[in-house]
Amino acid sequence: MKKLLLILTVLISTPCLGQNLEGSWKGIIEIQGTKLNLVFNFKEAGGNWSATMDSPDQGGFGIPMDEVTINQNKVLVKSKALQLTYEGTITKDCIEGIFQQSFLQVPLNLKCDTSEASQRPQEPQPPFPYQIENISFPSLDKSITLSGTLTLPDDLKKHPAVVLIAGSGPANRDEEIFGHKPFAVIADYLTRQGLAVLRYDKRGIGESTGSLRKTTTLNLAEDVEASIQFLRNHPNIQSNNIGLIGHSEGGIIAPMVASRDQAISFIVLLAAPGMTGKQILKKQNEESIQRSPITNDQKTKALNVAVQYLDYLAQTSSEGTSTEALHNTLDSIISINLAEDIFPQVSREEMIKSTNNNWIIYFLNLDPSEYLKKVHCPILALNGTKDIQVEANSNLERIESSVKNKELLTVKKYLNLNHLFQKAETGAINEYAQIQETFSEDVLKDILTWISRYIKF
Structure with a gap:
């Protein structure tokens, strides 16, 4: 099920190198002391590259990337919708690079994951x-x-x-x-x-x-x-x-x-x-928040924000509402709950993006x-x-x-x-x-x- 990315939101198998990037590449970014796992899954077909991204700690999987460019030892991955860019340099056994999303810019070094491909014994094989x-x-x-x-x-x-x-x-x-x-x-x-x-x-x-x-x-x-x-x-x-x-x-x-x-x-x-749907998403957010590396007081505030924001979304029109209205409401909820330290501006931006769609409103109801x-x-x-x-x-x-x-x-x-x-x-x-x-x-x-x-x- 979808999970609202309500805390530290950075949105949302496999032989590797030679100069072959095809496969899954894993790394960790750190935001305000919290570590988040990210995975880029690269595929090549007819000389053209594509990629998806997983954010497993936040429940985001298979997020399609718009652009993948491989030029000698340089890698560039972009998602316009997420305002996301990853730019790296291929070394002997990893990709060293910078992950950017909106105003966030952090180091992200990726290592090829070779363990999982041999550990999927049930995957059907021909003939x-x-x-x-x-x-x-x-x-x-x-x-x-x-x-x-x-x-x-x-x-x-x-x-x-x-x-x-x-x-x-x-x-x-x-x-x-x-x-x-x-x-x-x-x-x-x-x-x-x-x-x-x-x-x-x-x-x-x-x-x-x-x-x-x-x-x-x-x-x-x-x-x-x-x-x-x-x-x-x-x-x-x-x-x-x-x-x-x-x-x-x-x-x-x-x-x-x-x-x-x-x-x-x-x-x-x-x-x-x-x-x-509203009960499911509230429960998922509660589970996610309880597992987050923040204090109990912060967890209480974060859960209050999540519940109140979901309640607001459930009452909006099936056609959605304006980005400005979502911003104003979310800012007000965060302020009332004294949760500004938990929800920096970049997190709020991603919360708006991940919830300003017809799917979430329909599902909540x-x-x-x-x-x-x-x-x-x-x-x-x-x-x-x-x-x-x-x-x-x-x-x-x-x-x-x-x-x-x-x-x-x-x-x-x-x-x-x-x-x-x-x-x-x-x-x-x-x-x-x-x-x-x-x-x-x-x-x-x-x-x-x-x-x-x-x-x-």
Whole structure:
């Protein structure tokens, strides 16, 4: 799930050198005594370079960069939207450079991360015993094209199908994060067992057109509906046997779609919110603030600011509000809470940028129960006890109370699994990369067993 970057906000796998930068490069910046991890993920195709940035301590992943220039031993990376520049010099085993964002300018030395690529044992590897189709389909209003991958059992029969729905943020078709590709793992497992699986890049990500910055959860639900239309017209798909598997925000989208399409066969909710969007984001900010290296008094002030600012945003128009109004309101909230020392001007600027969009306003006012109570197909809701992004107990309880026909609902909680369904020690976001497991095999087996109760394949 998205996290508001409310404290010290600097916004928001892999062989390395020779002079080959392709891969993930990690470093740490220090701001007012607080250290933040940053990762640049470089890719090269046909002589052209691209990059994304991760800010794992703040929950930002796969943030696309606008410009990447490699000139001999010089590296230049820019994001216009974030007013961000990284300029560095390639040395023998690192990139030494300067990170700039708005008025912030700090040293940032990056080292190539070679550890993670060899520690993703679940990532599917060819040859594959099934068909792989690179597909594309139009959005409902035909304004954008969504691109993805359809995996099909290797025969000429028609098969039941599943659509995978990613969580919030700039997710590609594999829902790739820290070198993990959970959707590739899920698709591979289910297709080997006889299910067709469709996964696709979000708007403006990967090979899909459009802009994610202008997108709301409702738009993303409409894209799922477009993917279902595509599957129903595919010659190798059983059009009456299509289910949805949604992770995190995707776990809200699945019931949104199923509540409007009574032909959906089943939905699986992975770490799905049951609480309202405002409740989720408040809880996430509380968790993030408690883990921040500031005093208890500062934590109290920061949480008060976060809660009051979210309350204000939830009351604004669905079309957003002016940047000036956001500035004035945020400045007033910070002043009332005597929190000027926690929120320097650069942090306030980034808070405004990260929250002045339609997605946040729509999500704050989103209540999953409004859709769950209208779902009439079987529902499987799963979560882990180490999930700190969508806390298991409160959200699963709300899902249970929202579903009218309890006979349709199966709920299971897994001990020590995090938001990605990895076996975890703490559940913290910066732990995801350190874990070799991509997605619990026990959960995969449970999903398959449950689906087989309702569909033959």
